[in-house]
Amino acid sequence: xxxxxxxxxxxxxxxxxxxxxxxxxxxxxxxxxxxxxxxxxxxxxxxxxxxxxxxxxxxxxxxxxxxxxxxxxxxxxxxxxxxxxxxxxxxxxxxxxxxxxxxxxxxxxxxxxxxxxxxxxxxxxxxxxxxxxxxxxxxxxxxxxxxxxxxxxxxxxxxxxxxxxxxxxxxxxxxxxxxxxxxxxxxxxxxxxxxxxxxxxxxxxxxxxxxxxxxxxxxxxxxxxxxxxxxxxxxxxxxxxx
Ligand SMILES: [Zn+2]
Numbered sequence: 001x002x003x004x005x006x007x008x009x010x011x012x013x014x015x016x017x018x019x020x021x022x023x024x025x026x027x028x029x030x031x032x033x034x035x036x037x038x039x040x041x042x043x044x045x046x047x048x049x050x051x052x053x054x055x056x057x058x059x060x061x062x063x064x065x066x067x068x069x070x071x072x073x074x075x076x077x078x079x080x081x082x083x084x085x086x087x088x089x090x091x092x093x094x095x096x097x098x099x100x101x102x103x104x105x106x107x108x109x110x111x112x113x114x115x116x117x118x119x120x121x122x123x124x125x126x127x128x129x130x131x132x133x134x135x136x137x138x139x140x141x142x143x144x145x146x147x148x149x150x151x152x153x154x155x156x157x158x159x160x161x162x163x164x165x166x167x168x169x170x171x172x173x174x175x176x177x178x179x180x181x182x183x184x185x186x187x188x189x190x191x192x193x194x195x196x197x198x199x200x201x202x203x204x205x206x207x208x209x210x211x212x213x214x215x216x217x218x219x220x221x222x223x224x225x226x227x228x229x230x231x232x233x234x235x236x237x238x239x240x241x242x
Contacts (some may be wrong), residue, residue, distance in 0.1 A: 002218050007171045008232045011191035013165050018188055020154050027147045034140040037194060041133040048126045055115045055122075056161060062108050069101050076101075092231055191230035202227035 076094050085091045183190035192201040204226035214233050222231045
């Protein structure tokens with residue numbers, strides 16, 4: 001293997017590693033974002049459920065109160081009409097008490113009727129909110145699965161690519177490698193093909209003389225005059241799989 005072949009192979013490995021980093025780089029963030037969305041939508045659902053719970057509680061309390069009212073009203077009427085009242089003043093006082101009970105009952109009944117409308121609205125809101133929560137959960141599930149699968153898949157590829165990379169860099173001329181890493185700080189693709197007489201990194205034309213030299217001197221080092229990337233000949237063969 002010549003050094004330019006090593007450089008070309010290295011560039012190919014780094015391209016794959018970059019792709020992997022990119023793939024993984026976004027996904028964990030997306031999963032976190034989706035987790036927050038699910039959490040937010042969950043608390044929205046819970047809030048609506050709490051409001052519905054309050055209505056239920058009010059209804060239960062009202063049922064108890066109504067029972068108490070009718071017991072009390074029956075008792076009061078009984079007192080009035082079985083001659084246990086001592087005077088008119090006492091009779092009027094009992095009448096007032098009964099009136100108060102009736103007006104309280106009306107007030108609560110009115111509130112119950114309003115609650116029924118409120119409840120219907122809340123139920124349809126809840127249905128929408130729960131639908132949205134389920135959708136968000138499903139998206140989260142898919143993303144989590146994707147991340148897990150990708151991480152598992154990548155583990156093996158990562159190991160393989162890294163060990164191959166180490167193999168190449170340890171046998172590569174160290175000045176070339178240093179230069180390669182320096183170019184990498186400007187261009188992710190530090191080494192590129194010559195394509196139709198041009199640098200395939202920046203598309204500027206390579207002088208024909210240089211192209212001839214490149215073909216004849218397979219141990220030479222050539223860079224693009226315009227962008228500084230390493231150049232390798234158009235017909236250089238780099239095995240796809242290692
Ligand atoms: Zn270039």
